[in-house]
Amino acid sequence: MRLIKLKDVTSLTGLARSTIYKYISEERFPKPVSLGERNVAWVEEEIQGWILEKIAERDLA
Structure with missing residues (x-):
């Protein structure tokens, strides 16, 4: 299991920081893991x- 920082998440998804946090608040994106007071990361597999879910949704449409 690997944790990745916001820069890597934005690079992988193509989403902006604000969009990622908006999707998190709407429960449409994986929540980050707290690494400290002001430090978070995401589970790379999540x-x-x-991303695979988004591809599957596209293929069903």
Whole structure:
């Protein structure tokens, strides 16, 4: 299991920081893991799973 920082999440998804946090508040994106007072990261497998879900949704449409 690997944790990735926001810069990597934005790079993988193509989403802006504000969009990622908006989707998190709407429960449409994986929540980050707290690493400290002002430090968070995401589980890479959860981000990859989210991307695969988006691809599957596209293919069903």
